[in-house]
Amino acid sequence: MNDIYRHQNEPWWVRRASGIDQVVRYAGVLSILFGVVVLVVLFGQALIEGFPRLQLEFFTSFPSRIASQAGILSAWVGTIWVIVLCALMAVPLGVMTALYLEEYSSRHLLSRILEINIANLAGVPSIIYGLLGLGLFVRLLALGRSVLAGAGTLALLILPIVILATREALRAVPHSLREGSYALGASRWQTIWHQVLPAAFPSILTGIILAVSRAVGETAPLIMIGALTYIAFLPQSVRDPFTVLPIQVFNWVSRPQQAFTANAAAGVVVLLGITLTINAVAIWLRHRYQQKI
């Protein structure tokens, strides 16, 4: 956006006088690089520390009191259970809410209240969702410390993210598309189902992927609802107790023994690998879609 101000056309003495500009520019680049360097160092250190543990047995063993035999089998299986169930709950609900706000509601007070409410929910600290899950799912609905309670808690947590992303996607669909559909005699739902949703699909998917990535990394709310750290079996149904990857990592990080630090590092590598991959996919998807428009 600033190309018109670029100083290639300015004489050299003006360029030289803008030494402070160079300082500001480099300060900006350094600020961004600082974060990037931190990320690289973090990943590198965890990789070095955890590399000896990153064997096949690490993925196929249950947690153990003996650090060298402990693995993340119950953790990654639990993560898959919880995330799939969480997405099944949050995605339809979130997309439908966004559809209501963008396609159905007229701009009256009610939808305004809904909008403010959703924006505020997105800012509620995740640990508060843990307290909600504890009060609502574990105690009131008596689901106990089950996969279902965990997935429900995370679904509430990512619901505002799904709603906001879907609304953004729906808003980007041009109005002419809807009008064309109506002109051909389609009803409102036919227009949404056959025109609007397919057009918005890549953006909605990007938003859902990012929301799921958030759920994969969440630890605190699941600790609140009592996801256990030592689970030496795999959940067979949604009513079974469970553990997830971040909780397993947390458990290993908090142990004083040096041997478990290597396990924690290996867990960090796996967790970082998953979230970075998910985010790369989302960025790639967004990029591809933007080029199409």
Place this chain on the structure above:
Amino acid sequence: MLAKDAVYARRVGEYAIEVLIKLAAFSSIVITIGIIAVLMTETIRFFQEVSVWEFLTGREWTPLFSNKKFGVLPLFAGTAITSGIAMIVALPLGLMSAIYLSEYARERVRSILKPILEILAAVPTVVYGYFALQLVTPLLQRLIPSLSGFNALSPGIVMGIMILPIISSLSEDALRAVPHSLREGSYALGASRWQMVFSVAVPAAFSGITSAFLLGVSRAIGETMIVAIAAGLQPRLTLNPLVPIETVTSYIVQVSMGDTPTDSLEYRTIFAVGMTLFLGAFMFNVLGAWLQNRFREIYE
């Protein structure tokens, strides 16, 4: 006849879908009511046994010991000091990144750097906690020998790195909303780019940048895992960043991991402190959103 039926069926279908979607839309209201109801019932029961005054002004927090004291100030101090350090790290770095991305970087450079920066916000917080405990604390201990293994400084700094992309991206939005005419006017008066940035663009985007700051604070006070792992679990009324402390959030984690009986006064403390956390974050969010809307109204 057949056509009539089809039209009728379609109308019913349309209506059913509309009802379903409306119901879904209200789920978010139900969640809000749920949060407030859960927090309120347990908080009220807590305050039936402990006075509000004692809770808010007490200087000792020992609900898990036999000599129970319910003064929440040490937890507030812990949250304040870690969040404060995080903001000291995140605000200058985030603002400089935003200025660079909005005012200096070419579009191509920006489209590469911005997603990279945003990945920092996607890193799971438990990973940041590992980072603070295993890497940053030992590193800082070489510089400050008196730093204890658990402290507020290291998780504060790491939290700042986590918040950096939020500050940067919101500040950048604010800077981009400043109309070009303002910049052109400044250039016409002979300002160089940095003079324009610091005397026109940043002041014009000030409320947006403040809003970014407030939303960052809200994120910092709610952050849990980094402090639970690296700050220690010792409630202490101090502003010394070198000693172990406990924050509001890490206290909640500590209780829910232990074997505190669920229907006890000790257990209800987590809902009471959770309520203060909820209100605190809510306050910063509302203030931030209000400022954000204000600057939008002026320039659009």
